[in-house]
Amino acid sequence: MAENRLDRKGCAMKTKYLLGAATALGLLATATVNVANAALISIGARQDGGAITQLVAPTVGVASFSGIFGVYTVDAGGTGQPILPQPGVLNSNSLDVSTAGSGTHTLDVYITTQGNNIAGLQAFTSAFTLNSILGTATTTLSTFLDAANGQFTTITPLGTAGPFTSGPVIDVDVAAATCGASCSITAVYHVVTTNSASSNATINVSAVPGPIVGAGLPGLIAACGGLLALARRRRQRS
Numbered sequence: 549m550a551e552n553r554l555d556r557k558g559c560a561m562k563t564k565y566l567l568g569a570a571t572a573l574g575l576l577a578t579a580t581v582n583v584a585n586a587a588l589i590s591i592g593a594r595q596d597g598g599a600i601t602q603l604v605a606p607t608v609g610v611a612s613f614s615g616i617f618g619v620y621t622v623d624a625g626g627t628g629q630p631i632l633p634q635p636g637v638l639n640s641n642s643l644d645v646s647t648a649g650s651g652t653h654t655l656d657v658y659i660t661t662q663g664n665n666i667a668g669l670q671a672f673t674s675a676f677t678l679n680s681i682l683g684t685a686t687t688t689l690s691t692f693l694d695a696a697n698g699q700f701t702t703i704t705p706l707g708t709a710g711p712f713t714s715g716p717v718i719d720v721d722v723a724a725a726t727c728g729a730s731c732s733i734t735a736v737y738h739v740v741t742t743n744s745a746s747s748n749a750t751i752n753v754s755a756v757p758g759p760i761v762g763a764g765l766p767g768l769i770a771a772c773g774g775l776l777a778l779a780r781r782r783r784q785r786s
Contacts, residue, residue: 590604590660590699591657591660592660593658596653601617610626620655621645626659638659639753640751640752642679645748646746651742671757672693672707673755675718675750675751675752676708676749676750677750679716679749681712681713684742685739686712687749688711689710689719691706691721691735692705694733696731696732701734706721
């Protein structure tokens with residue numbers, strides 16, 4: 549029974565990931581994004597639910613931070629237009645957080661790309677990767693769109709993954725949203741640590757013209773059905 553539950557869980561996770569990837573690839577085959585802008589990238593953080601501190605002021609195309617914030621050592625970076633090739637909107641290549649402090653603390657890291665000019669309804673694909681966790685840490689990854697082009701704002705959810713307590717884990721979410729002449733996209737890392745711990749994760753966001761389609765869904769369902777059937781046979785033999 550435990551084996552069957554594991555297969556079901558693994559199948560569901562693979563289906564969600566492959567569905568998001570198939571959706572993005574299917575849309576890319578028919579259209580490209582009209583992104584005509586030089587986006588500004590900025591990085592902010594807050595500890596234990598306090599006010600957000602701007603770590604890196606808005607800069608064109610790319611931003612990075614490496615240093616101490618509160619009890620944490622933080623390495624964070626983001627890339628956007630025009631450096632990032634289409635259909636990419638924001639690549640937060642990696643967030644590496646560690647602390648040698650005692651007690652339980654929270655860290656939120658915000659990476660925002662502002663001034664994106666993307667016409668029409670879009671399917672925004674958020675790819676989340678938790679690479680590793682050491683010690684006692686919980687990591688949640690999220691993405692947001694703000695049609696008012698705000699910095700570090702969390703207005704319209706595009707996707708979320710977690711909370712995760714171990715890795716590696718890959719997840720993909722697809723959401724429909726309208727950017728317009730100037731919108732912002734924000735990637736948020738929420739990390740909770742107890743005593744000495746570390747977390748390493750990645751968030752990438754891309755946009756392709758909608759509507760969202762379920763490319764390859766029948767095949768994915770059939771593949772999952774086959775995996776579950778094999779699990780039942782193995783259980784019956786045992």
